[in-house]
Amino acid sequence: MKRIAVVGALLLAGLLNLTRPAMAQDWIRTGTGVGGEKIRIAVPDFRVVRNDPTATPLDKTFNDVLFSDLEQAGIFDVVTRSFYPMEPVGYPNEAYLDHWSALPVKASMLAFGNLGVSNGAMQVQGWLFDVKSPQAPQVLAKQYRESATEENARAVAHRFANEIIFRLGGGINGIAESKIYYISNRTGHKEVWAMDYDGAGQHAVTHLGSIALSPRVSPDNTKVAFASYARGGPNVAIWSLELGRMLNFPVMGGTTVSPAWSSDGAKLAFSSSRSGDPEIYVCDANGANIKRLTSSHGPDVSPVWNPKTNAQIAWVSGRTGLPQIYTMDSDGSNVQRLTDQGYAVSPSWSPNGQYLAFAWIRHYGAGSPGNSDIYLMDVASHKWIQLTHDGGRNDFPSWSPDGRHIVYQSTRGGQEQIWSMLADGSGQTQLTFSGSNSQPNWSWK
Amino acid sequence: MKKTMKWTLLTLALGVVLVSAGCHKKSAPAPATPPPPPPAAPRATLTVSPESITSGGSATLSWTSTDATSVTISGIGAVASTGTQTVAPGTSTTYHLTATGPGGSVDATARLTVTAAPMAAPMAPDYTEEQLFAQSVKDIYFDYDKYDLRATDKAIIDADAAFLKAHPSIRFTIEGHCDERGSTDYNLALGDQRANAARSALVNAGIPASQIRVISYGKEKPFCTTSDESCWQQNRRAHFVYGQK
Numbered sequence: 001m002k003r004i005a006v007v008g009a010l011l012l013a014g015l016l017n018l019t020r021p022a023m024a025q026d027w028i029r030t031g032t033g034v035g036g037e038k039i040r041i042a043v044p045d046f047r048v049v050r051n052d053p054t055a056t057p058l059d060k061t062f063n064d065v066l067f068s069d070l071e072q073a074g075i076f077d078v079v080t081r082s083f084y085p086m087e088p089v090g091y092p093n094e095a096y097l098d099h100w101s102a103l104p105v106k107a108s109m110l111a112f113g114n115l116g117v118s119n120g121a122m123q124v125q126g127w128l129f130d131v132k133s134p135q136a137p138q139v140l141a142k143q144y145r146e147s148a149t150e151e152n153a154r155a156v157a158h159r160f161a162n163e164i165i166f167r168l169g170g171g172i173n174g175i176a177e178s179k180i181y182y183i184s185n186r187t188g189h190k191e192v193w194a195m196d197y198d199g200a201g202q203h204a205v206t207h208l209g210s211i212a213l214s215p216r217v218s219p220d221n222t223k224v225a226f227a228s229y230a231r232g233g234p235n236v237a238i239w240s241l242e243l244g245r246m247l248n249f250p251v252m253g254g255t256t257v258s259p260a261w262s263s264d265g266a267k268l269a270f271s272s273s274r275s276g277d278p279e280i281y282v283c284d285a286n287g288a289n290i291k292r293l294t295s296s297h298g299p300d301v302s303p304v305w306n307p308k309t310n311a312q313i314a315w316v317s318g319r320t321g322l323p324q325i326y327t328m329d330s331d332g333s334n335v336q337r338l339t340d341q342g343y344a345v346s347p348s349w350s351p352n353g354q355y356l357a358f359a360w361i362r363h364y365g366a367g368s369p370g371n372s373d374i375y376l377m378d379v380a381s382h383k384w385i386q387l388t389h390d391g392g393r394n395d396f397p398s399w400s401p402d403g404r405h406i407v408y409q410s411t412r413g414g415q416e417q418i419w420s421m422l423a424d425g426s427g428q429t430q431l432t433f434s435g436s437n438s439q440p441n442w443s444w445k
Numbered sequence: 446m447k448k449t450m451k452w453t454l455l456t457l458a459l460g461v462v463l464v465s466a467g468c469h470k471k472s473a474p475a476p477a478t479p480p481p482p483p484p485a486a487p488r489a490t491l492t493v494s495p496e497s498i499t500s501g502g503s504a505t506l507s508w509t510s511t512d513a514t515s516v517t518i519s520g521i522g523a524v525a526s527t528g529t530q531t532v533a534p535g536t537s538t539t540y541h542l543t544a545t546g547p548g549g550s551v552d553a554t555a556r557l558t559v560t561a562a563p564m565a566a567p568m569a570p571d572y573t574e575e576q577l578f579a580q581s582v583k584d585i586y587f588d589y590d591k592y593d594l595r596a597t598d599k600a601i602i603d604a605d606a607a608f609l610k611a612h613p614s615i616r617f618t619i620e621g622h623c624d625e626r627g628s629t630d631y632n633l634a635l636g637d638q639r640a641n642a643a644r645s646a647l648v649n650a651g652i653p654a655s656q657i658r659v660i661s662y663g664k665e666k667p668f669c670t671t672s673d674e675s676c677w678q679q680n681r682r683a684h685f686v687y688g689q690k
Contacts, residue, residue, distance in 0.1 A: 211665050257630055258633075273661075299635055299637075302630045343590075345630070359628065396628075438629070
């Protein structure tokens with residue numbers, strides 16, 4: 001558990017060292033991702049048992065989702081299916097480990113199991129075997145029972161994937177059950193939408209017929225704070241995911257936008273021009289006890305808390321001209337500027353408190369505006385690396401709860417769409433394809 | 446219409462030639478025996494008053510003639526040797542009088558110009574306050590990532606303020622807008638500051654703050670959507686809107 005975390009930290013530190021020479025714009029290709037040496041794992045399709053005709057399509061969904069979850073976890077080298085032995089593996093007595101440890105599979109780990117349906121109930125049995133320890137191979141054995149629906153096949157696959165990732169990934173919870181909240185204009189209005197982390201199950205959360213912006217889900221997954229024009233000027237609004245309606249929240253006045261939860265869910269930071277100039281404020285989760293933290297001329301927006309401590313806030317200020325990333329203590333003291341040039345916006349603080357992801361047009365200038373790309377900065381040393389290199393305008397990075405992934409928006413394909421990647425810039429995956437989609441926010445768990 | 450005039454002129458010219466030729470003829474042979482006095486040539490005048498009317502109005506034709514046995518006016522027919530007549534043509538008309546007598550004939554013309562009925566436009570009494578606002582209060586434009594007014598905007602603010610002072614009952618909104626570049630959230634703050642810069646300028650010019658509402662749309666409601674500087678400039682503005690939604 002510690003090994004992976006330490007290796008991960010060392011690796012990132014190593015990457016950041018690369019930024020010293022002018023070669024900082026080069027691709028970062030470590031081949032190992034953010035989690036150190038990748039574990040080679042084989043995931044043969046779960047065997048259909050009990051021969052119910054509805055089991056086969058559910059089994060296909062389950063297998064696809066499990067495979068994709070492990071592939072995207074960032075810590076595995078998932079062996080391609082075409083290398084697998086021909087015999088199906090549904091139970092431990094069918095797992096001939098010497099077949100799986102031999103070339104070309106050469107797996108270290110084997111995840112397998114079976115799926116059956118009877119009387120509308122789906123039962124899944126899954127195992128994780130350490131191929132290199134044939135004497136006592138079992139690392140994990142799990143059984144799931146749910147009603148036989150497509151949605152449950154997907155959910156169970158996510159749960160089993162998370163078990164494997166937790167066990168092999170240094171004790172960090174997997175993200176297979178996490179959600180991404182974002183803004184989509186698919187209904188003709190900008191509304192808050194949500195989807196699974198892999199882009200499945202995209203659906204509208206709000207139906208306000210106004211303009212919704214910068215959604216941020218609460219740490220307990222029960223509320224979404226966002227900026228809304230539904231009550232006139234832009235103001236912070238809170239949507240209850242449990243009740244499916246807006247909660248009471250005071251109208252702050254002026255332009256009040258970019259809310260951000262503290263990691264204990266007790267406080268919100270936001271930007272408001274209620275006193276005339278856009279400044280950073282904090283308040284309780286219900287809007288009470290408003291306290292102003294900044295007082296400089298120029299825009300101050302997009303605050304985010306250090307989720308590890310809630311003792312620091314990073315934000316964007318235009319006090320010296322073009323916007324730059326700053327940090328301060330959460331009482332407003334100890335202001336430090338992190339970026340030294342260009343146009344830097346949209347900070348997102350990594351779950352371990354160590355890094356800020358943000359969008360940066362490093363070489364901003366008349367005639368050569370340059371691309372907005374996603375960067376990572378080590379908060380302590382101010383060293384940085386560039387994560388996106390594929391053109392378009394890339395903005396609004398948001399960390400996954402495992403700290404291994406970042407979701408963001410990009411126009412590289414033309415329209416604004418949501419993409420995810422590993423925190424070293426590899427594994428670029430487009431998640432949305434319909435309408436214009438922006439401002440993604442990864443749930444806390 | 447043009448053709449009629451052409452023919453009228455032609456007839457007139459012919460008449461003049463004939464008359465003068467006649468004179469020559471009369472004076473050329475001078476026999477010794479006293480001839481009988483020639484019959485006096487007819488004379489005629491034709492006037493219209495007023496000379497210009499608007500469509501639907503009327504005018505009075507007046508004519509006089511001497512030494513004429515018949516007098517006709519085009520479009521009217523035979524008339525008395527002297528008289529008046531009210532006319533109300535729909536379009537501009539040239540009246541052509543021909544007086545004929547033993548001493549010859551003479552023409553007289555008068556032109557009545559008819560103008561179209563007056564449009565509402567020049568009178569401008571029925572503009573709504575909202576339309577006047579939209580015509581008179583001009584937007585302010587900004588440089589990239591800037592929210593301070595340009596020096597050249599002073600005249601626009603002064604003109605806007607002059608109109609608003611003359612209409613103290615108008616309540617209005619200043620919308621702050623930004624171009625598509627840069628972050629959504631940062632642009633909301635920037636739009637806020639642009640709208641507030643315009644508001645401050647108006648307040649300094651004497652417009653009560655109570656007349657003004659401010660809202661920032663950032664880059665959410667662009668005026669145009671192409672990715673070039675002329676479009677971006679259109680979108681970097683403080684936009685004045687009548688009313689306060």
